[in-house]
Amino acid sequence: MRVLLTGSSGWLGRYLAPLLRGAGHQVTGLDVAPGADTDVIGTVADRALIDRIFSERSIEAVIHAAALHKPDIARYPTQSFVDVNVTGTLNLLEAASAAGHDRFVFTSTTSLMISDAIRRAEGDRAVWIDETMAPLEPRNIYGVTKLAAEHLCRLFHQERGLACLVLRTGRFFPEDDDTHKQPSGENLKANELLNRRLTVEDAAMAHLVALDRAPAIGFDTFILSAPTPFAREDVAALKADAPAVIARYFPQAAALYAEKGWVLPATIDRVYDAEHAERVLGFRAATDFGSVLDALTADGPLPIAHDAAYVSPKEQQAARQTVSG
Known part of the structure; x- marks a missing residue:
């Protein structure tokens, strides 16, 4: 199948493009920045460019992973988020519909499910988050435009009968968190596999599965996260004393963390439930918190990618243009 992959130079794109090709698909990569898997430089907000790509490349399906993200709020005006995240998506949907496509996969975010109230974590229990949660009240322009x-x-x-699957991905970025400083790096990412993170490899695989399953499903929205060990009944205890709850599921965790010089989360304020993706989409993330503990036990490589110096190709290019200008 001839697949248009937007955001092909990004962190997800660099894993997804080879995976698609390995499954026998012909991939056309579109991104605003150059990259190993990017064939066309440009923005999804350019409708004429989208139409030309569809015509010249005979595109048969779309995986739309390009977007302005939460860290971009400090760098780009509100209108840019509307242009890229909303108008860009509309351009692709219009082109796919006109071409008679039977599948469209959209990379969304669990971030749009987090209101200011959830962000402040003022309640006495963790918030259990699944696809039935409503109303959705995104807390910033990133979430608002992704929900739109x-x-x-x-x-x-x-x-129009276009089969569209929406994948609300948990965290899989490699850089440090831009708001949480302690713990940092691999420690924080390992902790987040308990409740709100997945690996980029799992995120890429979920998109491949969605591309295959979209016509049979029609339309649905899926939270993508590592399978959490917790149950809904744990939400009060998780907020009050997360290490005690973790010890019930993973008795070895505290000792392994101590050997590494890591700390377990003192409290957990939210849990993403990915059961719907497992049951309906047929996808379950391969890497979870237990995978981290297995790696620590074996003193082997950690199954999480961390790069404190990571800068997206988009921002690298913007920096180069600023210097040359």
Whole structure:
């Protein structure tokens, strides 16, 4: 299948493009920055460019992973988020519908499910988050525009019969968190596999599965995260004393963490439940918190990618343009 992959130079794209090719697909990569898997430099906000790619490349399916993200809020105006995240998605949906496509995979985010109230974590229990949670009240322009794009996908399925799967991915970025400083690096990422993170490899595999399953499903929204060990009944205890709850599921965790000089989370304020993706999409992340403990036990490589110096190709290019200008 001839697949248009947007965001092909990004962190997800560099893992997803080879995976698609390995499955026998012909991939056309589109990104605003050059990269090993990018064939066309440009923005999804350029409708003429999108139409030309569809015509010249005979595109048969779309995986739309390109977006402005939460860290971009400090760098780009609100209008840019609307142009890229909303208008760009509309351009692709219009082109896919006109071409008679039977599948469209949209990379969304669990971030749009986090309101200011959830962010402040003021309650006495962790928030259990699954696809039934409502109302959704995104706390910033990133979440607002991604939710708007999700609704466009739903509308195109409803009105034009385009099979659209929305994948709300948990965290998989390699750089340090831009708001949480302690613990940092691999320690924080390992902790987050308990409740809100997945590996980039798992995120890429989920997109491959979604591409295959979209026509049979039609339309649906899926949270993507490592399978959590916790149950809904744990939410109060997780907020009050997370290490005690973790010890019930992983008695060896505290000692392994101590040997590494790491700390377990003192409290957990939210848990993403990826059961719907496992049951309906047929996808379960391969790496979870237990995988980290197995690696620590064996003194082997950790199954999480961490690069404190990572800068996206988009921002690298913007920096070069600033210097040359």
